[in-house]
Amino acid sequence: xxxxxVCYPTFGGSGVVATELGKALAKHGHEVHFxxxxxxxxxxxxxxxLFYHEVxxxxxPLFQYPPYELALASKMVNVVKYEKLDxxxxxxxxxxxxxxxxxxxxxxxxxxxxPVVTTLHGxxxxxxxxxxxxxxVVTFSINESDGxxxxxDDLKKDTYQHFKIHREIEVIPxxxxxxxxxxxxxxxxxxxxxxxGEKLIVHTSNFRKVKRVDDVVKIFFGLRKKxxxxxxxxxxxxxxxxxEGLCRELGICDDVRFLGKLEAVEEVLxxxxxFLMPSEKESFGLAALxxxxxxxxxxxxxxxxxxxxxINGVTGFVSDIGDxxxxxxxxxxxxxxxxxxxxxxxxxxxxxQFDVTxxxxxxxxxxxxxxxxxxxxxxxxxxx
Numbered sequence: 001x002x003x004x005x006v007c008y009p010t011f012g013g014s015g016v017v018a019t020e021l022g023k024a025l026a027k028h029g030h031e032v033h034f035x036x037x038x039x040x041x042x043x044x045x046x047x048x049x050l051f052y053h054e055v056x057x058x059x060x061p062l063f064q065y066p067p068y069e070l071a072l073a074s075k076m077v078n079v080v081k082y083e084k085l086d087x088x089x090x091x092x093x094x095x096x097x098x099x100x101x102x103x104x105x106x107x108x109x110x111x112x113x114x115p116v117v118t119t120l121h122g123x124x125x126x127x128x129x130x131x132x133x134x135x136x137v138v139t140f141s142i143n144e145s146d147g148x149x150x151x152x153d154d155l156k157k158d159t160y161q162h163f164k165i166h167r168e169i170e171v172i173p174x175x176x177x178x179x180x181x182x183x184x185x186x187x188x189x190x191x192x193x194x195x196x197g198e199k200l201i202v203h204t205s206n207f208r209k210v211k212r213v214d215d216v217v218k219i220f221f222g223l224r225k226k227x228x229x230x231x232x233x234x235x236x237x238x239x240x241x242x243x244e245g246l247c248r249e250l251g252i253c254d255d256v257r258f259l260g261k262l263e264a265v266e267e268v269l270x271x272x273x274x275f276l277m278p279s280e281k282e283s284f285g286l287a288a289l290x291x292x293x294x295x296x297x298x299x300x301x302x303x304x305x306x307x308x309x310x311i312n313g314v315t316g317f318v319s320d321i322g323d324x325x326x327x328x329x330x331x332x333x334x335x336x337x338x339x340x341x342x343x344x345x346x347x348x349x350x351x352x353q354f355d356v357t358x359x360x361x362x363x364x365x366x367x368x369x370x371x372x373x374x375x376x377x378x379x380x381x382x383x384x
Contacts, residue, residue, distance in 0.1 A: 001367060002031045004079055006072070006100065007091040009040040013286040014121035017151070017174050018091040019043050021363060024177070024356045026050045028364070033083055035075055037068070041263070053079050069095040069102075076103035080114050087367055089117045090145075093125065094134055097141035104144075115146040115374045117367065120169075122151070122283030122304070123210075125159050139163045147370040152305030155283040170366060173308075174284045175359035176351060181293035183270050183348075190271035193257070198228040199335050202272040202296070204265055204287045205279075207237025212301075214239070215278040215324055217246050217256070219299070222328035224252060227335065231256045232272070234265055269294035274334055277306065280321055285309050293351035297334050297343035299327050309354075315347045 003025060007018030019040040022032040026049035033051045034040060043052065055075045057066045076088060076099065088103070090096035097118040107114050118141065125138070142148055142165055149172045150156040156169045194200050201220055205211040213233070220231045233243070233256065240258065247256050262268065269275070275291035277300040284305045288298045292309075298316035300306045312318045317330035334343050 001025075001087065001371075002033070002083060002085045003367070004033045004035055004076065004083075004085045004088045005091070006035045006076065006088065006096045007040065009034075009036045009038045009043075013174070013284070014092045014119075015040055016042060016286065017121070018089075018119075020175070020177060020356065021089075021360075022050065023047065024360050025363075028360065031083075033079055033085065035072070035079055037072075051083070069099045072096070072099040073102040073106070076100060077106050080107055080112065081110070085114065087115050087117065087371060089119065089367075091119045092121050093118060093138050093141055097145060098137050101141055101144050113374060115370050116144075117147040117149065117370055118142060118145040119172075120148065120150045120155055120159060120283075122155060123281065125155060125162070125283075135163070139165065143167055146374065147366060149366065151284040152308050154305040154308065158304075172362045172366065173354060173359065174286050174289065175354050175356045176286075176289050176293050178293055178352065178355045181266050181269070181290050181351075183295045184267060186267055186270045189267070193232065193271070194230050196228060198230045199223075199273045200271055201229055201231045201274050201276060201331075202234065202268060202291065203231070203276045204234040204268075204290075205237070205277075206235055207239040207243065209239060210280045210282075211237075211239070212278045212280055212322070213243045214246055215322065215327070216276045217243060217250070217252075218324045219276055219278065219327045219331060220256070221250050221252060222324065223331055223335075224255060226328075226332060229255070229335075232259060232268055233257070234259045234262050234268055236260050265290065266294055269296055272296045273340065274299060274331060275316075276327070276331075277301070277310075278319075278321070278324075278327060279303050279306070282306050289351060289354055292347035295344040295348045297340075297347045299331050299334070309350075311346075311350060314343075315350045316343060 005022045008015040019042040026032045026047040035053045037055045059066050090100045100116045148167045149170045151174050203216045223229045275296045275298045277288045282304045298310045300310045301321045302318040319326040
């Protein structure tokens with residue numbers, strides 16, 4: 001198949017999943033064309049089946065804001081036409097699904113039928129999509145897609161609950177490449193951070209309010225009163241300054257390190273004992289899955305799709321959003337020497353169920369289904 005993938009080229013979950021999916025499809029023999037405004041952070045060109053098409057965004061005095069959606073739709077039209085794509089797969093509803101609809105209508109006038117698959121990732125539905133300014137466009141774009149997938153049962157339910165969707169939504173979970181995300185021998189790194197054998201706590205996020213990074217610091221502060229611990233925080237974003245201020249206020253700066261954005265996050269996860277994800281909203285929890293693949297148990301909130309991934313009492317524990325005391329208590333249980341090896345082992349076994357080799361065939365089968373549906377519609381005799 002020749003597949004066009006449209007995504008945000010950032011460290012966010014939707015961009016990461018879209019890029020890793022494209023790479024996996026290319027390795028499996030498909031021709032994959034990425035269409036976005038800059039090269040995705042995880043995209044490499046070691047496979048001859050991978051192509052990147054940059055969206056050219058031009059500004060004119062007339063426009064207060066660059067018309068990205070129009071530029072994206074035009075680029076999709078060009079790539080579909082000249083690369084002879086079989087299917088477009090757009091990740092994140094806004095503005096990719098609506099731009100794809102526009103491209104689809106333009107191509108139809110030239111006798112080209114291109115099916116569009118839209119994957120819903122989370123905040124495009126739970127946050128942005130519910131905004132009255134965007135809701136009609138989100139609803140229309142989803143219903144006009146030829147296929148729709150969601151990364152968790154919870155997100156699927158949320159979409160049906162808040163939007164008038166008459167399309168069937170297929171749940172295809174996020175995935176991980178276990179060849180990359182696995183526990184590595186980094187003893188020297190662990191010794192440098194935890195010279196006295198402290199337990200190492202890790203959190204990764206984009207520091208948005210919904211990630212509740214302040215809760216991460218509060219949980220760590222509670223643990224630190226009970227056992228020797230260190231905290232590594234990976235990522236960057238709007239709440240970082242506030243979080244650093246909280247660390248100073250609590251007097252724990254010597255035991256907390258902010259590492260900023262890291263490409264090789266698996267190296268940090270390889271030396272971690274516990275991963276914290278107390279998010280207010282989380283459609284799936286890709287960062288938690290990455291930790292589990294590196295044999296790190298997870299303490300998470302019960303938000304969104306997290307309970308589907310983090311099995312309570314097995315791979316870690318889930319607590320109510322904002323229940324810091326409960327998260328501290330459950331963290332101490334996991335970190336106890338008698339319990340930690342079992343939780344680590346369980347985390348890895350759970351992660352294996354989301355290996356890319358298990359999830360990729362689900363996407364391939366879904367693409368085939370959408371293409372077959374399109375063929376049947378074309379072949380169907382017109383009435384009258």
